[in-house]
Amino acid sequence: MKLFFSSVQWMAFILASSLVAPIAIAGLFGFSAADTALFVQRTMFVLGLSGVIQALIGHRLPINEGPAGIWWGVFAIYAGFAGTIYSSTEQALQSLEGGMIVSGIFFILLVVFGFLNRLAKLFTPTVTFIYLLLLILQLSGSFMNGMLGLTEKSEVIQPVVLGGSLAVLIAAFYFSAHRQEWVRQYSVIISLAFGWLFFKIIGEAPALPVSGDSFFSFPGLFEFGPPIFDMATIVTAGFITLLLTANMIASIRVMEEVISQVTGTTKEGRHQAAGVAAGLNQMIGGIFAAIGSVPISGAAGLVAQTGNASIKPFLGGSLFIILLSICPPAMNLLASLPAPVGYAVIFVIFSKMAGFAFAELDKVKDKDTSRLVVGVALLTGVGAMFVPSAAFAHFPVAVTAVLNNGLIFGTVTAIAVEQFVLLTQRKEKKMI
Template sequence: MRNTLSALQWAVFMIAGSIVAPVAIASLFHLDPAMSAGFVQRTMFVLGVAGILQVTLGHRLPINEGPAGLWWGVFVLYAGLSSAIFGSEMETLQALELAMIASGIIFILLSAFGMVEKLSRLFTPVVTGVYLLLLVAQLSGSFLNGMMGVGYLGEGIDLRIAGLSLLLVLISIWFSRSMPAMIQQYSILIILIIGWVIFALLGLAKPVSIPEGGPVAFPQIFAFGYPSWDSGMIVTAALVTLLLLTNMIASIRVVEEVLSRLTSQKPMGRYRQAGFISGINQMLGGVFSAVGSVPISGAAGFILTTGLKRRLPFIIGSGLIIIISLFPTLMAFFAALPEPVGYAVIFIVFVNMVGIAFNEFKKDSSEGKPFIIGISFMVGIGTMFIPPEAFQDAQPITASLLNNGLILGSLTAMITEQVLFRKKPQDHS
């Protein structure tokens, strides 16, 4: 029973953090309701499979896979360029299938040649801390917009939703400070149910749309058609792969740090194995016409908030995601989760990641630390304030990099530390 509840909480956390990306991408490409539902289903299926592959054969840590923000950004960029470059939106999606498959191959090659371990040594405590704070900064806008109801029932702020979101956040804080550890383990699941019920009683929850078709639907291979060749997409895939490697290593490092604090176990440092499996997972994203995945750093905050550090509940939870994705009605039910409730419930999870970042900073006492943090924040957070329209005339590959404050700030931290404050790299493996 205990494993079942823990697994269900993992599953809910995965869905709450992953459902928005495929829904938004489907809308951008003007997919009809049936194709949109299929796109969401295939993405969740791939995420469940990807999580099980990583926890059993890859990094072997309880880290949920989510739609990679980088791939999301690439989908957004090419959605606006589809008619100019590829002729139609469907041909664009076929080219993106190729990009994810190419990314998987590059991932596997980089892992085979030992590049993942070399890159992992650049993730010093300062770089990891910068990455985490920029991650929280990047997500804070989405969280506050979601919790205030912007774009949920209307375009503006909804004070009713904002008040309920604040109430759920306060309940989360109360749970984390006053409840016994046994109840804290299931705090996210309990508060999510409470929030969903309140929204339903007040008429603020969206109705569940029962999909047409049979009770079971298996994910379709190459649902948008077979991949179409485009040399520009291969270049984009190469850049995205290098940046996804950065995301993957950062997530592993952060979760290793949290688990070492909770269990006193030394980090496993299975970066090469994780790289191989990430390659397979990218290819699955392309083959199943889904969104490419990446290990999510938010798993560290989830583990710290709930204390769920064992692998078995995570494996069962990922299995539940796969099962849910095969049943369209179940998928539709979870997809109807009110977005403000999801944001409010996992708000504390990401707040806890700020503490993890400062603990990383404490490990480095070098004189260059303030400068590295300062310049990385100026670049990273400053980039987040540049309007997307500013990159409309740039090449997609350039826009993918320059429009991502998280990646640009993290790369700035790495380069500044290695060039201006060169020291012997720390081996975390």
């Protein structure tokens, strides 16, 4: 029974943190309600399957897969290419299918040629600190907008939604710090259930969608049509693979640290195996016409909050996601969770991530070098978050994927600056 409820909690966490991306992308491409539902179904199926693959043959850590923010950005860019570079929306989507498949191949090549372990060594405590802090800063805007009731349809703060979000936020903090261990362990699912009921009472919960005739529906293959492999997409996929690799390594590093704190034992993620699994997952995303996935760092916050670092509940939650995705009525029911509730509960989880970030910084011995790297990377990464997307309209997609993403740009800057400083210091020692 304990395993069941822990698995349900993982399922709820994966759903709450992953539903926004496919819905937003569907809106960018002008999908119909039916096509949006199918796109969400395929994405959740891929996320569940990707989590199982990583748990069994990949890093073997309780880290859920979520829609990669980098791919989200590329989807948004390609939506603007329909009718210009590509003759139709379908052709742009077919090119994205091909891009994800190529990215999967690149992932496996990185492992075969031994580059993945070299990249892993670049994620020092200073770089990990920058990654975590920028991740929190980048997501904070989405969390606040969601809890204030700000959406594409409403650009004005909704007082009722704000009040409801505040109530859920306080309840989530209360449950996460409850003196009863079982309440703390299941605080996420308790908070989501409380929030859903509360929003139902105040009249802010969306109506339950009407399900179709089919109770079971397996996702189709290449729903956008046969994949297109053009040179621009292949180059973009190669660059995105490097960024996804950095994201994956950072998530593994953070989870290793959290598991050591929770259990008192050291467990190292298997970077090479994780790279192969990530390659398979990217290809699966292209084959099922979904969004490419990536291990989500927020999983560390859930493990820290519940104190449960076992991989069995995570595996169970991923399997539940797969089952839900092939059952449209159940998928539609859970997809009707009020968005502000999900944002409020995840806000509590991510608030713990700041502590992990500063704990990484405490490990640094050369404080002066670290402060220099942090200063440059934060100015670069946070600054990039304030540059409007339209400013990169004339840049290649691969370049835009970096410059228009403060998290990635800041992390890459941190790695570059730290390696440059270390190289300079080594040269100075040789001269002495």
